[in-house]
Amino acid sequence: MSIHASADIHASAVIEPGAVIGAGCKIGPFCWIGANVQLAENVACLSHAVIRGHTQIGSETKIFSFAVIGEIPQDLKFNGEESTLEIGQRTTIREHVTVNTGTQGGGGLTFIGDDCLLMAGCHIAHDARLANRIIIVNSAAIAGHVVIEDDVIVGGLSGIHQFVRVGKGAIIGAVTMVTNDVIPYGLVQGPRGQLDGLNLVGLKRRGVDRSDITSLRAAFQMLAQGEGAFQDRAKRLGEETDSYYVQEIVNFVMGESGRSFLTPG
Structure with missing residues (x-):
């Protein structure tokens, strides 16, 4: 276990042996940090956040209460193999968000880039690859193996089907089910999403x-x-x-x- 002297860790938090806690990190009450977790400098975990698995989190990322980050995949094919989760810098993960590690069949890595915002209650499944400056709105679900490019917004209560790609700068409207690839800068909306135009506001x-x-x-x-x-x-x-x-x-x-x-x- 390596905890930088400048880290601020509440007495009720659990830090398992082997975890790496960087300079300036703040770990709030009743948090759980697993043995294979690495937090870069100035990561903040509010009360009751859980971070497990082989998980690396970049500097200045903030994780809010009751988020569960790095748990095993919700995939029946998962058989306990070692897999990882990487989250970039300055990403904000709000309350009750869940993010799973990867699977052997999907490359073993779930990835979230820099400056993303994952709003309350959303889910990022195994082997998903999210780039930078992505916003996932409340209670949206990103399925396994999904690829989302830079500057995408996924509306609340929406679902992205497994293996779908969402191109750069696209926007997905609220309560939309996306079952096929979305071109860059596309606008998709409707119960079964249709490509209805371009994301002109975002452009x-x-x-x-x-x-x-x-x-x-x-x-x-x-x-x-x-x-x-x-x-x-x-x-x-x-x-x-x-x-x-x-x-x-x-x-x-x-x-x-x-x-x-x-x-x-």
Whole structure:
């Protein structure tokens, strides 16, 4: 066990032998930190937070009360093999969030990047890969093996089906079930999610140039109404566009996928 002298640990907290607690960490009342947990500097765990498994948490991440981080996967194929969870820097994990470690069949790693916000009651399953600046709203569920790229928002009470990819800058509306891949900057909403447009609000907030937004609008129309199959339309887009943002959509559609795509409704 390695606990930095500057760490502030409440007397009622349990720190198992082998845990690594970095400088400036704050561990609140009745927290449980497992033997294979590593906390970087200035990680804060509020009362009753539980962190277990082979879990690494980056600096300045904050974990609120009753979150359970690094427990074993909810996967019947899991047989006790060693697997890991990595969480980046400055990520906020609110009350009652659950995040599981990976499985051997999925690569053995669940990953969450930097500057993410996981709101109360949401779940991140085994082998999911979340990039940076992602917001998962209250009670949303991210299934196993899901890949979510940068700057995505997943609305409250939504579900992302296993093996689905969600492209950069997309937004998922509340109470939406997403069963297929979502293109970058896409807008998905409805009980069974349909691709209803582009995340224009998110693009404007990020300061994307008007000319690029115009190119994205035109690209979406071609994907929605052009001739041929969806991937054929995307391939033609790649041959015709000089927009970085449109090319991101093309690369995503032409990339390897374990699911089909949500296409414009």
